[in-house]
Amino acid sequence: MKVLLEEKHSLLEEVEARSGQKVQECYQCSKCSGGCPFSGIMDYAPNSILEMIVYGLKDQLLSSKAIQMCIQCGTCGAQCPAGFEMYEVMNVLRELAKEEGYVSREVKIPKMNQIFLGEVRKGGRMHEVNLMVKNMLSQGELVRDVTSLIPIGPPMFVKGIMGMGDVFAHKIQGQAQVEQIFAKIEKMRGGVAS
């Protein structure tokens, strides 16, 4: 591990300023990690992430899987005795990682997000069948995914949860407005919005 002392805790200052959360006030009680539904599959648990920010371990942190896994369920924040919202910190870390061009060690979640947002950009709404099929084809776990779909897919059609009308995507009238939202943000970010 490389500790960037020469950066004078610039990561800490940056994260605190952007998130509005006082990272240094964390007492390392680990309640956030105990509550987080995904800490078991994260490479760094939430309380470790806070410590890494203090130590300025930027490269490890911004390329970590953990920061891509937070879905803002808010369990950590609801339990934090210091009263801060960890999800705000996670949002800032993902933002920094993108701005500085870090490649995450977590590839599946960003890929799924891209497919999801691609559907929204194209039609204005998320199309569940397209999302499921495209995601399955792109994640490289086709056998696992098809196997897990076999007990679910047919009952969904039999029970009428899905119908033939759900197979094809429809565009909303204002699709061009939605496309414009994506295009403008993409331009602001230098071509890498989603």
Next chain:
Amino acid sequence: MKSGYFPGCSLHSTAKNYESSTQAVCKNLDVQLEEIPDWNCCGSTPAHQTDHLLALALPARNLALAERAGMKEVLAPCAACFNHLRTAELECAGNRETQRRVEGVLGMTYGNSVHVMNILEFLVERVGIDKISAKVKRPLKGLRIAPYYGCMLTRPAKIARFDHPVNPLSMDHLLEALGADVVAWGAKTECCGAAHVLTRPDVVIELSGRIIYEAKDSGADAVATACPMCMSNLDLRQNAMTKATGKEAKVPVLYLTELLGLALGISRAELGMRKHVVSTAPVLEKIS
């Protein structure tokens, strides 16, 4: 009473019974729902994980359209849509600079005049438990229900601004008013694993399994939910839970609005009761 209405993508596809039961219940309670014209996807977790401005602008287009249509309040029955629309509502209202940036990418004006509500907030605070209990025709007597709130109805607390973040009681009170026995259980605000089902189904089956088995162990006949993503993880994956643990899952999961509709005497057909993978027959038998 009139209210704006944002169904969201799921209520038009895998959660059609959430839509039909919400519509039927509102009609019964004299609420006219007016759908936001030409609404778009709220962006959900993928937008939130990808770009903060995108995660505000996508829901904000819906708020701007609602404002244009003269709506002051909007009901978003999907817990995730509610959470993302509410985030846009609060961030635009709380910061002029954010509002201007959002308006810039939207190419539309938005004057912060729309308030977004989740289904519980709407039923308990707008319609009122008294009015609902006065309309109950077939009390859910003897039915033991585990009220499941999940994450997005009450957390993060500064976004949801509704009920208690880890021990909410509004659904408990509503179900009690319908005559049900509300079970005390420990998983009411546990996360089901949400959209990670598409990338890590193993983890989601474990997380959702904990909720289902907790409900079963507490003696519940059914779980009540107000989120299409939770419904899909909890209802669709019970075979996989059984396979993973060797212990039979088999707990019916119903939308809160379906249970409410049954208590109000609305027909099963109108509510869309057949659209569940785990059979709801034991629940229906118990209250018929």
